[in-house]
Amino acid sequence: MRIALVDVNNCYVSCERVFNPSLEGKPMVVLSNNDGCVVARSAEVKALGVPMGEPWFKIRHLARKHGIVAYSSNYALYADMSNRFMSVISTFTPNFEIYSIDECFLDLSGFPSGLTDYAQGIRKKVRQWVGLPVSIGIGSTKTLAKLANHVAKKRPEWNGVCDLSTLSPFEQEKLFAEIGVGEVWGVGRRLRESLNALGILTVKDLKHADSGRIRKRFSVVLERTVQELNGVPCLVLEAIAPNKQQIMSSRSFGQPIHSLQQLEESVTLYVARAAKKLRSQGSVAGGIQVHIRTNPFKPEDPQYSQGMIVPLAESTDDTLKLTRSALFGLKRIFRPGYAYAKAGIMLVEISPKGQEPVDLFADVETMQRRTNLMGVMDAINHRYGKNTVGPGICGIAERRAWSMKRGNKMPAYTTDWNELAIVRA
DNA sequence: GCTAAATTCAGAC
DNA sequence: CTAACGGTCTGAATTTAGC
Numbered sequence: 001m002r003i004a005l006v007d008v009n010n011c012y013v014s015c016e017r018v019f020n021p022s023l024e025g026k027p028m029v030v031l032s033n034n035d036g037c038v039v040a041r042s043a044e045v046k047a048l049g050v051p052m053g054e055p056w057f058k059i060r061h062l063a064r065k066h067g068i069v070a071y072s073s074n075y076a077l078y079a080d081m082s083n084r085f086m087s088v089i090s091t092f093t094p095n096f097e098i099y100s101i102d103e104c105f106l107d108l109s110g111f112p113s114g115l116t117d118y119a120q121g122i123r124k125k126v127r128q129w130v131g132l133p134v135s136i137g138i139g140s141t142k143t144l145a146k147l148a149n150h151v152a153k154k155r156p157e158w159n160g161v162c163d164l165s166t167l168s169p170f171e172q173e174k175l176f177a178e179i180g181v182g183e184v185w186g187v188g189r190r191l192r193e194s195l196n197a198l199g200i201l202t203v204k205d206l207k208h209a210d211s212g213r214i215r216k217r218f219s220v221v222l223e224r225t226v227q228e229l230n231g232v233p234c235l236v237l238e239a240i241a242p243n244k245q246q247i248m249s250s251r252s253f254g255q256p257i258h259s260l261q262q263l264e265e266s267v268t269l270y271v272a273r274a275a276k277k278l279r280s281q282g283s284v285a286g287g288i289q290v291h292i293r294t295n296p297f298k299p300e301d302p303q304y305s306q307g308m309i310v311p312l313a314e315s316t317d318d319t320l321k322l323t324r325s326a327l328f329g330l331k332r333i334f335r336p337g338y339a340y341a342k343a344g345i346m347l348v349e350i351s352p353k354g355q356e357p358v359d360l361f362a363d364v365e366t367m368q369r370r371t372n373l374m375g376v377m378d379a380i381n382h383r384y385g386k387n388t389v390g391p392g393i394c395g396i397a398e399r400r401a402w403s404m405k406r407g408n409k410m411p412a413y414t415t416d417w418n419e420l421a422i423v424r425a
Numbered sequence: 426g427c428t429a430a431a432t433t434c435a436g437a438c
Numbered sequence: 439c440t441a442a443c444g445g446t447c448t449g450a451a452t453t454t455a456g457c
Contacts, residue, residue, distance in 0.1 A: 011438095032444040039438090039444070052438095055443040073444090100438055188436050219450065221435090248446055297443055344445090432453070438446095 001233055002138060002165070004106040004119060005145040006089060006126075009133045009153065011102035012040035015081045016071050018131035028069040031056055034252050035072055084130045092122055097237045105142060107237050119161040138163040142235045143228035146185040147203065151175065176204035186225045191218070203229065243281045243350065249274040250344020254403050256295065260334050263292060263343055264327055270345045271326050275319040276378060278347055284315035286349030288322055290329040295341035306333040315351060318374060322347070 008014055012030040017023045027044035031037065038045075038054045045068060050059055056070065063070065082101045089096055095107040108115060119136040126134050137149025144164055152162035164172060181200055182192035198217075200206050207229040215223040224234035249270035257263065267290060278285055291307030310329040316322065326345050 034442090034444075036443050053444080057442045060442090102438080186436070190435065219435095221450065244447075246447070250445070252444070295443090346446095427457085428455100429457105430453100430455075432451100434449105434451075436448090 001140050002108040002111065002115065003140070003142055003145040003237065004108050004115070004122075004136055004138045005099075005142070005149045006104055006106065006122060006134050006136050007149050007153070008085065008102040009135055010040055010042055011132075012071075012073060012078055013042045014132050015078050016074075018081070019077075023069065026069055027066055028071065029056075029063075030071045030073050032073060034254060035070070036252070039073060081130065081132065085126060085132055085134075088126050088129050089122070091125075095237070095239055097239055098241065105145065105237050107239075108138070113165075116161050116163050116166065119163065120159075123160055134160070136161045138165065140165070140231045141228040141233045142237070143185050143225055144231065147179070147183065147229075150179070150183050173204055176207060177202050179203045181206050184225060184229070186221060191222065194218070243283055243352070244277070245350055247274045247277050247285075247347040247350065248344060250291070250342060250346075252342045253340070256339035256341055258336075258339060260331070260336075263330060263334060263340060266343050267326050267330050267345060268323055270343070271323045272319050274345060274347050275317060275322050275374075278350065279317045279374060279378065282353050283350045284317045284353045285312065285322065285347035286315040286351065287311045287347075288325050288329070289346040289348055290326050290333065290343075291345075292330070292333060292340055292343045294338050298339075301339055302337070304335055304338045306335075308333050309348065311349075315349070317353060319377070 013023075013028055016028070016030065025044070026042070027048065028042045029038045029045055029050070030040040032039045035056055038050060038052065038056060038059070041050055041052065048062060048066060048068075050062065059068075062068065078101060085102075086098055086104060089104055089106065093106050093108065097105045099105055108118075111118065115138055119138060122136060123134055126132055135149055135152040137145045137147065137152050138161075139145040139148045148162040148164045152158050152160055155162075167175065179202060180192075181187055181195050181202055182189070184203055184206060187195065187206075195201075195206065200209055206226060209226055211223050211226045214226050227234050251266070251270070253266070257266075271288070287309050289307055289309045291305070293305035294301060294303050296303065296305075308329045310325040312321070312325055330343075
């Protein structure tokens with residue numbers, strides 16, 4: 001097996017720079033929803049030691065001092081850039097897995113050797129056609145490809161492409177001994193600490209750890225990681241994305257809200273969003289979970305956090321039915337007198353549509369009409385922009401007190417004609 | 426004491 | 439001037455519930 005991992009460098013930052021090249025070389029970050037945390041950092045900001053996920057207000061002083069530019073995140077833009085990126089990748093091989101918004105695994109088994117040049121060709125084409133810089137790691141398993149990608153990113157001498165098969169076993173061992181075990185895919189902060197305590201400090205240490213002992217002391221998951229480091233594939237490339245088993249939509253509010261009615265508005269909007277995703281993958285949900293909570297970062301305020309799952313009599317993809325169930329649950333868990341910071345819903349027990357047990361008493365005509373209504377609604381929203389039509393209860397966007405804060409969002413150049421018009425004017 | 430279901434944990438990005 | 443901290447998803451492990 002030969003697997004390549006192609007990964008966009010500093011993805012969101014790079015996307016913004018495509019449309020604003022003057023940002024090139026400047027320290028910049030992209031912030032999460034509500035301008036809360038740093039979710040992407042340029043190389044210049046990483047060099048300043050700003051960690052991933054850092055709350056923006058905590059680095060405000062640093063930002064002022066070094067002139068860090070902060071952008072609100074624009075997920076519509078990133079999704080569009082991601083699609084372009086993936087379609088360029090698809091010109092190289094049909095057999096690839098979209099792993100996340102900014103990375104994909106390519107199965108290059110059976111390709112002629114000398115993959116470094118081939119990978120450089122991929123980099124060049126993505127840069128030319130989409131404008132994004134990528135790094136590429138190549139190895140005999142997914143875990144090794146990931147690791148190689150890390151090397152390609154961190155070590156300039158590799159020039160953005162690291163094919164581990166170009167190293168002798170001796171050179172590979174030497175390299176692995178220089179990399180901390182925490183860089184391995186699947187080893188997070190906690191596992192790193194436990195492994196370190198056992199004297200497993202580097203990738204090399206983990207590679208040579210006794211896999212039976214690892215399984216006993218940790219889990220099958222980590223055992224598989226050890227196998228993969230040794231070139232034994234345990235993870236397969238999933239060219240076809242499996243349907244989601246749960247679909248979640250939740251948001252923190254731009255400001256705390258207190259009334260049931262405002263929570264109802266937000267929950268209604270989240271259900272509409274999730275139900276649309278549900279329909280787009282051709283599924284129905286058997287239950288819906290609702291949750292609300294106050295702000296845990298304000299311990300001086302009275303705290304409340306509650307959720308409940310509302311089972312549905314029969315599985316459905318109908319926004320209105322799902323909304324009714326969600327609002328029923330919301331009423332049950334709502335307690336007055338709290339400053340709510342966040343609400344969300346989750347669709348659960350998801351199964352393919354059309355395989356539900358037949359309900360002999362169902363009103364076929366009403367169901368048919370309802371199905372058509374959902375189809376028309378999705379079509380209108382696609383044609384005229386999202387949120388053109390939807391359940392009335394979610395309120396008019398401009399009047400929602402709870403909407404997200406996005407202080408410095410740039411126009412959605414590629415995805416919204418209205419925003420493009422503003423730029424023209 | 427078993428199995429199934431629910432919940433928690435850990436990780437990725 | 440101050441206060442300000444993301445969102446989705448998976449799969450395994452662990453706990454709990456029901457018998």
